């Protein structure tokens with residue numbers, strides 16, 4: 638792990654996770670299959686095997702997709718009153734597409750959040766990251782930047 642590749646804050650680490658990249662270096666792939674997190678980063682070797690995303694990404698995807706699809710359904714029903722088969726033809730593919738499309742990026746963001754915050758076995762990685770960043774932070778404070 639080198640200082641120049643480390644994320645500076647939680648949003649940067651989570652954005653790397655959304656892009657399905659290693660939160661530590663931003664280069665290696667975070668997933669080895671659709672929802673299988675790699676045991677370690679193929680680029681920097683950061684271990685991911687102890688992540689505990691569990692069902693949290695699925696809950697978040699349900700909340701996000703629900704907040705997109707339900708207002709659209711209500712708007713279309715209120716304005717156009719289409720037949721039920723049209724509702725089915727519109728919202729089922731949209732809902733499935735949104736859920737499948739969001740699941741991997743959201744899971745990547747959750748794993749990256751756990752990594753950045755030192756949760757579930759990521760504590761040694763967080764301590765190592767903080768130890769690397771400490772001298773740089775001191776140099777910035779001393780130079781007055």
Ligand SMILES: [Zn+2]
Pocket residue numbers: 659660661662663664665678679680681682683
């Ligand atoms: Zn990496």
